[in-house]
Amino acid sequence: MTATAASKTNLTINSQRLWDALMETARFGGTAKGGIKRLTVSDEDKKVRDWFKAECEKLGCTVEVDEVGNMFAIRPGKRKDLAPIAMGSHLDTQPTGGKFDGVLGVLGALEAMRTLVDLGYETNAPIMIANWTNEEGSRFAPAMLCSGVYAGVFTPDFAWSREDRSGIQLGDELKRIGYKGPHKAGSIKFGAMFELHIEQGPILEAEGKTVGVVTGVQGMRWYEVTLKGQESHTGATPMGLRKNALLAAARMINAINDIGFAHLPGVASVGLIENRPNSRNVVPGEVFFTVDLRHPDEAALDKMEKEFRAAIAGIAEEGRVGLEEKRIWNSPAVKFAPELIKCVREGVKQAGFPSRDMASGAGHDAAYIARVAPTTMIFVPCLGGISHNEEESTTQEECAAGAQVLLNAVLAHDRSFA
Ligand code: HGY
Numbered sequence: 001m002t003a004t005a006a007s008k009t010n011l012t013i014n015s016q017r018l019w020d021a022l023m024e025t026a027r028f029g030g031t032a033k034g035g036i037k038r039l040t041v042s043d044e045d046k047k048v049r050d051w052f053k054a055e056c057e058k059l060g061c062t063v064e065v066d067e068v069g070n071m072f073a074i075r076p077g078k079r080k081d082l083a084p085i086a087m088g089s090h091l092d093t094q095p096t097g098g099k100f101d102g103v104l105g106v107l108g109a110l111e112a113m114r115t116l117v118d119l120g121y122e123t124n125a126p127i128m129i130a131n132w133t134n135e136e137g138s139r140f141a142p143a144m145l146c147s148g149v150y151a152g153v154f155t156p157d158f159a160w161s162r163e164d165r166s167g168i169q170l171g172d173e174l175k176r177i178g179y180k181g182p183h184k185a186g187s188i189k190f191g192a193m194f195e196l197h198i199e200q201g202p203i204l205e206a207e208g209k210t211v212g213v214v215t216g217v218q219g220m221r222w223y224e225v226t227l228k229g230q231e232s233h234t235g236a237t238p239m240g241l242r243k244n245a246l247l248a249a250a251r252m253i254n255a256i257n258d259i260g261f262a263h264l265p266g267v268a269s270v271g272l273i274e275n276r277p278n279s280r281n282v283v284p285g286e287v288f289f290t291v292d293l294r295h296p297d298e299a300a301l302d303k304m305e306k307e308f309r310a311a312i313a314g315i316a317e318e319g320r321v322g323l324e325e326k327r328i329w330n331s332p333a334v335k336f337a338p339e340l341i342k343c344v345r346e347g348v349k350q351a352g353f354p355s356r357d358m359a360s361g362a363g364h365d366a367a368y369i370a371r372v373a374p375t376t377m378i379f380v381p382c383l384g385g386i387s388h389n390e391e392e393s394t395t396q397e398e399c400a401a402g403a404q405v406l407l408n409a410v411l412a413h414d415r416s417f418a
Pocket residue numbers: 135136137143144361362363364
């Protein structure tokens with residue numbers, strides 16, 4: 001069926017088909033509570049990657065994989081001289097993730113591609129869908145690792161050497177699941193990227209807006225802290241003689257939380273903690289925990305970092321525990337490409353949805369890709385702003401709205417090459 005002239009400028013995505021794809025792929029790592037546990041380069045990740053590759057090939061796309069597992073599905077356009085226009089996000093999830101974080105961006109792109117193919121719509125530029133490896137950074141830190149390799153922020157060796165908490169390396173897992181591809185990272189080029197994503201916060205829902213026109217991503221820094229006290233008997237060791245690593249950690253976690261409140265709209269969090277030996281009647285001798293500081297303004301983030309380091313040093317000294325701290329990730333604040341933001345605005349207007357401009361609190365692959373190609377993002381609401389939670393939810397209508405704006409924006413950008 002070829003698109004009539006009228007429908008050529010008003011291609012409508014298939015809302016039900018997108019929803020079905022979201023629900024179908026949710027079974028890869030699906031949890032009893034209705035979420036998804038699809039840790040990067042796990043067997044579940046392999047299953048969804050295989051599914052994605054097969055669906056793209058059914059559309060006539062070629063699918064390429066680079067050396068860190070990033071996947072690129074490409075549909076040719078009229079002009080071979082033009083770099084592809086990409087739509088991308090990630091298919092990996094948190095251990096207690098939801099059905100939409102990252103997945104909506106990849107499957108929304110697939111739905112846009114399916115719509116183009118259904119209508120036989122030929123774009124000027126080739127169109128691409130990217131699936132970025134290890135966006136979450138949950139199994140292998142840091143986050144956005146392989147879009148970071150693509151953007152030249154990290155080397156492939158650094159990425160391959162990342163170990164999960166059980167000592168397994170990313171590179172070995174990529175080989176094991178068959179996704180350590182032949183292409184050098186960064187060698188598969190595109191001229192622009194649009195990323196559709198759920199907001200993962202409460203603003204759009206609270207304001208009754210359907211679409212977020214995302215202008216940038218806040219700065220993010222991750223740290224690892226190890227405290228070394230002294231294991232001792234909880235019954236026989238007087239309170240004043242203890243070197244309690246967990247007590248020191250508790251005081252530090254509280255101080256970090258206060259730093260977040262002292263620098264709003266910044267945020268400060270401790271998400272991962274390991275207490276050793278974790279025995280009921282042993283004063284904890286060693287604690288490992290992670291710190292996540294974020295702020296839209298780099299100078300404020302510097303202040304938060306300074307206060308964080310001063311606080312933990314004072315608490316360690318007072319608690320007579322050894323302190324090791326290192327910053328393992330620093331992703332500076334990012335502004336997106338005005339010319340692509342303009343396409344998103346055009347796409348929103350064409351679809352007729354209420355929208356608002358906003359910066360992203362969460363990190364996204366777009367933050368790194370913006371370093372090597374014009375990039376921007378499109379948000380849709382999620383229920384109660386909840387994400388990184390098995391109860392993460394949004395509606396079929398909101399998913400469809402996001403995918404429609406994504407397609408409209410991509411075509412608006414494509415028309416600039418006519
Ligand atoms: O940490 C983040 O903001 C993203 O979800 N990886």
